[in-house]
Amino acid sequence: MTGNEIRRRFLEHFASREHKVLPSASLVPHGDPSTLFISAGMQPLKPYYLGLSDPPAPRLATFQKCLRTGDIDEVGKTDRHNTFFEMLGNFAPTGDYFKETAIPLAWELVMEVFEMPVDRLRVTIHPTDDEAHGIWIRQPGMTAEHVTRLEDNWWGLGAGPCGPDSEIWWDRGKEFGCGQDDCVPDHCDRFTEFWNLVFPQYDQRGPIEGTSGEAVRRGLADGSLVPLKRPAIDTGMGLERISYILQGKSNIFETDLLAPLADAVRQNSDQPTTLSERIIADHIRAATFVIGDGVMPSNEGRGYVLRRLIRRAAIHAQRAGLRRPLTDLAAMVGAEISRCPPLQESWATNLSVSIALWSKGWNSLKRSQPSTRRRSWAPMRFASTTRTVFLSSSRASWLRSVASRSTSTASASRWKSSARGRVAERLKVGPWPRTYRSRSSPAIES
Ligand SMILES: [Zn+2]
Secondary structure (H helix, E strand, O other): OOOHOOOOOOOHHHHHOOEEEEEOOOOOOOOOOOOOOOOOOOOHHHHHOOOOOOOOOOEEEEEEEEOOOOHHHHHHOOOOOEEEEEEEEEEEEOOOOHHHHHHHHHHHHHHHHOOOHHEEEEEOOOOHHHHHHHHHHHOOOOOOOHEEEEOOOOEEEOOOEEEEEEEEEEOOOHHHOOOOOOOOOOOOOOEEEEEEEEEEEEEEEEOOOOOOOOHHHHHHHOOOOOEEEOEEEEEEEEHHHHHHHHHHOOOHHOOOOOOHHHHHHHOEEOOOOOHHHHHHHHHHHHHHHHHOOOOOOEEEEEEHHHHHHHHHHHHHHHHHOOOHHHHHHHHHHHHHHHHOOHHHHHOOOOHHHHHHHHHHHHHHHHOOOOOHHHHHHHOOOOOOOOHHHHHOOOHHHHHHHHHHHOOOHHHHHHHHHHHHHHHHHOOOOOOOOOOOOOOOOOOOOO
């Protein structure tokens, strides 16, 4: 099942259960200065949860582009960290349903739509959440032994709406963890969490010490926690993570969402390493989506984050001895997006404009470097100038081969025939530039 297929099945499941599917909001938050980039599926829907505006429907489902750079240094070193990801989620911001519906809806998806084997699934709940426990053990195939109470299963910001959450975990196998028979989720690397169901059911009005079962009970007793009149539902499942599980891979970089990029780096580098392949794949994908939403590299704010992504990718391109410009990888991301209509429609700019911005952004970044350092940016320099990168047509055949690499559904392939042409047309791709090699010797500063 490809990543696009997983996204489609998720959205269809919830659409068939009266959810309105909304397109992904831009990565750039609208009217929300709390973060530079959207970092969670629920974030663009916050006004609905806070009662500031009415949602277009009581039940919503989205696929939201997200960027988190807090763990940027972990990218490539672990099996699951990345900066850009898509969050699939279903929401009941005004309390149209609560746990009694959210849990069965989630269970139906994993059991019937994704056909995941029940013996490899585990569930965690907050120690106080007897209600969720009661609902979970009534689900087909679920047993009390597979439900673990974890104090971490709490969501809140220190004030306002908060409450317990419940996570669904995948058993990667005994060999991935401590090897003990009594291992449970969150003990070691054996179990990986892929879906979090959040139950905002309290209003936090005073301090509570921690989020243990004891603290929550005390908070309820002394009025620090007051039950909300309309408890809501907010869930989030990372597309990359569920893809690696459903595709039978051991990490996100082996999924069809990231593997073509990592493969391209490996096949076109003199000294590729797993770390560099992963970092380049992740960062170029992230940078392309960020630019697609209208951000340009700069020295501050969002532009600085983008610049850092590109710079880190460039450093690793140099270390790996990558022989192709990084913008070729951006074009691969663009080709993938063009094969996924809902994703493309949620771009602020269209594909060709975005790719052009990529090159423009890169050139401005080069110009902003002190001359002494300019030479060290050579690995990312386009084949001479911007002109050749996206204005040149044997590359169209390469793009086509990339576009046809992964399997597709009937609906996707109907769309694809036109999309492929459109990609080539929009990008006006042409012959590969001459093999591009770094002329620099000094290492790029990080
Ligand atoms: Zn363990």
